[in-house]
Each structure stands twice: as structure tokens, then as C-alpha cells.
Amino acid sequence: MVNVLVCVKRVPDSSSQVVLTPDNQAVDGRHAGFTVSSHEECAIELAVRLAEATGGLATVLTLGPAEATEQLRSALAVGCGAAVHIEADGVAFGPADVAREIAAVVRSHEAEGRGHDLVLLGNDASDTGDFQVGIRLAYALGLPVVNGVSTLEVADGVVSAHVDGPDGPETYSVPTPMVATVLEGGVEPRYPTLKGRIGAKKVELETRSAATQPAGAHRVRLRLPPPAPTTVEILGEGPEAAPSVVDLFEKLGIR
């Protein structure tokens, strides 16, 4: 029975043109909507699979404004069984602040006798890309951490975490409790079912306020990179264009 805590962040969907808010403090999600990053979607999927396989519980956690409960409900709809909402202005909380807040929740759950065997996070958030919370959290909790995990399984209190490393597959055996940050690609996140969605609505959220004020490094501003130059090449028209399309697909590795 594995109890997993999976931490997510409400971020603007970034699959279209990125637009900044007028104060340059955040990405504007008005047009594209809000989601969690792909890494976190995979982390949720791994957490749900572990919980399902072992009869355990996947708990989803976020730190953010009231609207962030939307992301908690989405995780509940795909199989998480509990949710923690740390109510706070996510923009003001830097990575060190967020790690400290998650650590406080983990310790508190531990104290209540419902500690987590495993804490999963995304490798990095798709809006700010800080790459810090996982390691800082592990440090704060004094736990081992593996970064960039694609898949993992747990047997007899030992986690086998698989990483697609630059030099080939890597496998780490780490005793629980531990922290892992997940890189997308290892698992295919599921979509919610209708029943899942209906059930998610009925779960009572564990709502907490932030334990501390933000104190760590903070953001000065975001800046958009200059638009990448694009060129349009017309491959042809009608059926005659088919071979060049096939060639292009092969070049891009699509098959």
C-alpha cells in the first residue's frame, strides 16, 4: 500500500502563443486556459498507477489561489483520492518558499499518521521553469531525490526509478520515503471519465493556509524572447504534394 503525494502547479496552457500579463509577472492564461505542465500530468498518472496497483492513496497538492482548485479537481477526476490546497498567491512564492510549504504539509501528514511514502513533482513548471522545488523539498525533508524520472515502481519499501539519461537508461533503487521529479514521456496520462469527474466534485479538499510568508528569491519580471524567425515552404498542392509530405514526416521522425 503506497501513499503518494503528487504536487502540481496551476499554469497557463503554453501550447499556443505565450502572452504575458500587463505587469510581466506571469503568463496570461486568458486565451489558452490553465492546466498543469505535462511533467506533472505524468507525475499524476504515475501516482495514480502506484496507488491503484498497491491499494494505496494518491494525494494531489497545490499551492495557489482559489482558482487552483480546478487543477486539484482535474487530478481527482483521473484517480487521485485526496487533495490539499495551500491557499496562497502563487506568484509571490518563489521555489524555496513553495518547497518549504510542501515540506510543512508532508511533516504535518506524517505527524497525523498519514505520511507519504513518495512525493512526486514535475521536473519543472512550464511557466517559470525554475527546476528547483523538488530538490529543495528533498533537502528540507532530508530525503533522497531522483530527478527526471520517466517511470517508477515500488516493491518492499524500495523505489525503482527509471530515468532516460543522456547516455542510456538509468535505474535508481532508493528506499522510501523519497522524492522524485518526473519528466514527461514515460507514461501516457489518462483523460477523465464522466464518473471520475462527477466523483471529483464530491471530494472534500484539505485547505490550509501558507505556513510562512514568502521569503526566498523572487521574480523581478518575465520577458518574452524575440519571436523565432519562421519560414513557410509550400510543399505543393493536391495529390502531387504527397511524396514531399512523406519525406518531411520521415525527416521529422513521424511515422
Place this chain on the structure above:
Amino acid sequence: MAEVPGHARVVVIGAGIVGNSLVHHLARLGWRDIVQIDKGPLPNPGGSTGHASNFIFLTDHSREITDLTLDSVAQYKEMGVFTQSGGFEVARTEERMEELRRRMSSARAWGIEAELVSPEFVQEKVPFLDSDQIIGAFWQPGVGVVDSLRAGTIMRERALELGALTTVPNVEVTGLDVEDGRITHVRTDKGDIETKYVVIACGVWSPKIGDMAGVSIPLTPAVHQMISVGPCPQLAEREGEISFPIVRDMDTFCYERQHGADMEVGSYAHRAILMEPEDIPTIDQAKLSPTELPFTSDDFDPQLEQAYELMPDLLGAEGAEIRYAINGLLSLTCDGSPILGESQVKGLWTAAAVWVKEGPGVGRAVAEWMTQGWSEIDLAHSDISRFHGHQKRREHTRLRTTESFIKTYGIIHPAEQYESDRNQRKSPMHESQEKLGAFFYETAGWERPHWYESNAPLLDQYGDAVMPREHDWDSRWWSPIINAEHLRMREAAGVVDLTAFQVFDIEGPGALESVQQTCVAQCDAAVGKVIYTPVLDANGGFRSDLTVMRLGDERFRVVTGGAHGASDQQWFSDHLVGEATLTGRTDEISTIGLWGPRARDILASLTDADVSDEGFPMLTCREITLTAGGGATVLASRISYVGELGWELYVAMDDAAAVWDALLETGVTHGTVPVGIGVYGTTGRIEKGYRAYGFELDAERTIVEAGMQRPRVKAAEFVGRDAYLAQRAETPKAVLCTLTVEDHRSTSGMKRYMLGGEPILTRDGATLTDGHGHHPYVTTAGSAPSLGKHVLLAYLPPEQAEIGTELAVSYMEELYPVVVRSVDATALFDPANERMH
């Protein structure tokens, strides 16, 4: 980078279902040098067509919308992009079943195959539906789905084959040039196009483009939420896109529509989520498309459970996931109708706020209208010129659509009034009317008393003669006080607030010619004459019927109803000749009606002017000065729409309240009461067989069919004259008749009273068909308290148009016997018009 042509005969902005249909029909009708542009790519530029659920239910309570839908279905079928699936509207409540019975009425009236069926019937065709959740359904076998993108491509290709069309995608309109009230150029980011005609057919973006030419296109982008659940094994085992009927779950405001292995669940149950056209994301900013916005699941969640309740095995099937969910943008208007026709900028047309189910029909009709000045399907309710000033505000559209969104699948009473954005126009006597307990209806933004609670004591006096109605639906938005006011007016007199009249003056050189060529009746009459006249389109269909007063050699005053007054004013403005000018007077002039046997006594006691029959004959007008009411001078017009002696008094707004008070005060001794529009618009009118534009009269009806032809046709030229002459030479294909209901008793024992729109059948319930292939339906229904009868007006096939013919009216799926009482304009009440003298 592609450039746009520098010149075009017509520029169509938009390549959605409407724009594509337009270019096809314009080309078919002979237009060439058509340039079509769209901001997005082809074949799906990213507008509402691209994410439409693409299913078509046929029956709407509106004849205009239904006819456009039926024409669209015929076009989709011809293009091979229609798949028939059949469709159910299911009822979970008895109230909804009653509404479905009313739908049956409309289906019968518009000639659509339909029937009311049991839950078992539904389950047989839709096995995964839990029939315990419903009590019955309205079944239309002709319902189906279309491929609207493919249809668009086919229609563009047809215009291309004719060599009539250049379509340039990825072009953004940056400006519209107007010179001397006429469109001259379309400016784009790919060059400018010189043109005399432009059609704005770009859906949710239309208001933004209209603003570039100073034209208000009052629609708002609004969210319709939809999710797709699948793959569902029950669906996956069937071939093709759709093999089960579409289900509209009317009481929960949602629908379930199969799409291959997936079930699409769409909702109209959520809060109204509106947007400004300027806030719609660009193609680059949008995740999916500009009109497929991020799904807001909180808004949809309540709907999930209701959908699951109806189809638990399907939507809860193993492996069925919510894989696609959008807040899709579509266009809504303040009155639910499309926005079509030429704007006040000449040559600048609109075709917006149109659903996929009406797209091709609208394309054809607007193309016909642009080509010949009229369309086979009357588009009066969708005419852009219908909007009054207050309706052109974005605020109005926002408030009204917020109110109406939740009624998309609602049960709407034909007389139901909007609650939002009221009190936009108040008559000078509004305060007095409030004290009199007026129940206000709205017309053209004006608050108009429909009846006065102060007249409630009359109910005891008249007893059963007020024809009380027992059934809640029949008596909703109605009061027996209307009939009491009617009886008192016929007995003594009534004072009616007619401030909502649209009034405008046509003056200057060319005024006579302008009026003559617009009106059927002879307007070259003596100064001081009042002329009632039809107004026709070039095809000889009704544009309006109204009154013209000749106030001087070169000065005419036109008075018409408020509801379509803006369109009428635009029509006259478009037909001015020479140096004639048109000046709106609506906001300067209030109109008060005074009618009844004591009307002359009352007016005589308020003026020294001669108001005798000889001194002030029928159909004349003149200014008289009142001795009371502040001594105001009013233009009095001896005319009647209720069949009684009396006058319309045209009063300056500032004087109107005092005149109103004086009439009521003086009238008291004569038994006079204030009388609402319930009498003026219905009971008084139909006892006299008077026709009303928008009810009996529309562009698909002729003077001859309406029984309104005069012995002679004036020699002067007027719009529609040739067509009218031809109509006079033919046997009419339908005849407007007045009928009475002979027995109101339903099988439940309760008396029922029709409200209008019901089909007229033979006594044993068989369908009747007129020479146009149309089926007769009730154009107006109402009490005729002086006759003690409920009266219906309907166009009947000529063979049934004989006095005494026994027929039936179908109301809520029960037959009631009716008898034809008049086959021309002869009134049932006072046929010799003796009371008007």
C-alpha cells in the same frame, strides 16, 4: 504573400457556412468578381462553423427560422453532406410534455413529419437511454447531421467553377471606407479592395467589422459548452458518423449527439458566458481555434450528472473518457433572430448570427435579396433595420442574451416579456399609468400598458362576458381585464396610449412622389386626408401596412407600428425621390387614441373645434386646440383600428401627460376608462377583421390573399405594382378567413383557448394544403368579447374559404371545432361600420 484583388463587385467577409453559402448563391444568381476573404485558413478559418455540433432539428416555433432550416436541409442533401439520424426531444416533466404538444402544433403548421412517442419508443431507437427518466418525446425522423465544412468547400468550388470567385484566406480586414453613405473600399493587411458591395458574414467578429463603418451589428459572442465522451463500445460497433438518433434532453437543457465512437454532450444549462468580439483571441493566441476557448469545467459539472442519469451505461462505459471539451463561441442576439440585410450604409450588408442549421438557407435568401430586392423566404424578423437605437447598444445585447441564454431549451410563452433592460422608452403618461396599475408590455423599447389593474372592478360588472380562461398556459401574460376594457370601450369609450407609434415626416420637393412610389394607396389626395395603405416589396409581398397623413402639398406624415417602425422608416428613407427629406418624429410626438360611442362628446367638451361627422369626417385630420390639458394644439386624425368612432391625437411629448389626464378626467362622466394594447392590438382589431403586419401580413402574402384589394389600382408607379397587377389577375392560392371556435371543452373538461400558431385541420383532423403547398395555421387568436366568441384568423385553401365551412383547430394535440365566418375583410362585428360615424 498573396495580395487581394484591387477591385471587386462584391466582397464577402468570412468563409464560414454563411460566407461560403453566399458566394455560391451570388455566383448562381449571376454575380461575378466576387472576392471572399477570411482572417483564417481554409477550409476551417476558426470561426463558429469549425466547432459546430452540426446537427439539425427541424421544428422551430418561428416560421421564418423553420423555412430557412428546411431550405438548408434541402441544400445539404443536394450536396451529399446530410446524414439522417432522426431526433428526439425528450420530456422529463408534464410541463415539458405540454411544450412538446405545442411543438407538434408547429410541426403540423410548417409541414414537418413528427409525432409524440412513448419512452419505450425512444428506448427502442436509443437502447442506452434510461427510459425511466422520461415520460415521452417529440420524434422527428427527418433530423440529421451535416458536414458543414465540406458543404462550405463544395459551395466555394461551385462559385469557382463559374469563374465568379476569388477566395483569399489569411487576410485581415483593417478598415471599411464609407463615402456619402455608401461603402467604397475594404482595407486589409494584404491590400485594399475597391467595391460597391460588402457582406459582413464573419459571425462572432461581425460587430467589430461593422464598427469600422459605423454600423451596429448587435450580436454577442457567447459560450456554448460541449464535451466529447468516448470511445463508447455501444457506438464503436456501428459504422459511420451517426447511427443513433440525437437526443435533446429538454428539461436539463442539454443534448447527446453521437459522433463516431464518441458521444458529444452539449449544454445550454450553464450561466451565460459572454465575450466582447475584441477579446476573442487571435489564431496564434488560441490553443485550439479562436472560437474554441478553454473549457471551464465548473460551469459544466452539474450537467454531467444529468447526462449520466439519462445514459449511464453509455457515458459510464469502461474506457469512455472526456477527451475533448470546449467553451465554443457562437453568436446571440437580443431577440434570438439573425442579423441580415443592408445596413444604413448603402451597399454594406450583413449576414450574421446564423446557426449551421440555417446557413445555406440564409445564404440563398440574402443573395436573392441583394439581387432582386426580395427573397422567397420572408426575412423581416431578421432584418438588420429592425433595431431601434436602444437595441444597438452592446449593453442591451449583453443583458438580453444573459436573460435568454438559459431559455435556449426553455418553455417560452408566445407573449412572454423580457425582464432585463426595460424602461428604455417611457411615454409621458407613464407615471399616471403606473398609478393605474398598468401591466406593461414592451414594444420597440417603449413600455406600453397591456391592461390596467384599475379596471379590475369592471370584471364583476361584465361577469362571464369577459371570457375568463381556466388554464394557466392560456391565461399567462393575459388578463380578463383586457376583455372588460374592450366591453367598456364599446359601451362608452376608451383612451389608449399609442406613444410607441413610429412617426416620421416626408417633406420637400419630391415628397409626393416619394410617398406615391412607396405606397399602394393613392396618396395624391387633398391636404388633410388620412390614407391607410399597404406597402409592398418588388415581388408584391407586404413590407408593411401603415397610415399616411397629407399635411401639406409637400408634407406627409407616416405613422406605423413601433415593432417594425425602424424597418419602415429605413424603407421610406431608401425610397426618397428628388430632394425629399425624411425626419423622424417618434421622440417628439406622443399619440393618444380616443374611441367609443362617447368619444365625440368627450372631445367636444375639450375643444371648440367642430368635431361633428360632417365637420370632421372619417379619414381626415386637422390641428385642433384643446381648451383643457394646458390648451395644447394637437393633430387629430379621424381613424380607428378598433371599429369605433374616435380619433388619434398627435400631441407634443411635453403636452401629452396633460392631454391624457384631461381625456381621462373628462371621460369619467362618460364612463371612459384607460384601455390597454390588449384591446387595441387584438380584441378590438380582430372583431373588425383588421389585419396586422407581422401576423396576417408579411412578404409571403399578397393584398389579394389578404382580401384587401380595392376596386382600382392607382395609375402612379409604386414598388410592387406589376406584381400586384399580376396577383389581381390570378385566382388566389390562399384566402385569409376569420373563424370562430365553437366548443372550447377539452377531454379533461377544461376549456382551452388558442393563442396563435395552431394548425387548422379538417373536422376529423386531416391536413389542409393551400395553393402554395402551405398548411393553414392561426395568424392571430383572441377573444372577441362583443361577439362572445374566440376568434381565429388563418389563410385557408380557396376551397375551404366559404362562410360556414366546418373545420377544426388543433391545440395541444386536441381538436376543437371551428367555423369560417368571413372570407374577406368583412368584419364580424358591425360589418357595415355604422359605429364609426
